[in-house]
Amino acid sequence: MNGDFREHLARKQRMAALLIAGAGVFWVLAELIGSEYGWSARVRALPTMIAGAGFIWALAIVWQIWRARRDMEG
Numbered sequence: 001m002n003g004d005f006r007e008h009l010a011r012k013q014r015m016a017a018l019l020i021a022g023a024g025v026f027w028v029l030a031e032l033i034g035s036e037y038g039w040s041a042r043v044r045a046l047p048t049m050i051a052g053a054g055f056i057w058a059l060a061i062v063w064q065i066w067r068a069r070r071d072m073e074g
Contacts, residue, residue: 005072009065016061023054
């Protein structure tokens with residue numbers, strides 16, 4: 001069971017890393033595209049909020065990983 005649990009944590013770690021990287025890349029590209037096409041600040045706020053939600057989701061996953069490791073150590 002310990003090996004399965006560690007694999008589960010490793011999967012969560014990869015997911016959190018990909019989510020952080022993906023949200024960052026999405027946000028930067030959306031800002032570049034928005035400035036290139038002259039989107040208003042109101043329209044450019046939507047991708048910013050979506051990226052922010054991705055970062056918050058990743059933070060929740062990292063929190064779960066931290067709690068699981070703390071509980072595993074005793």
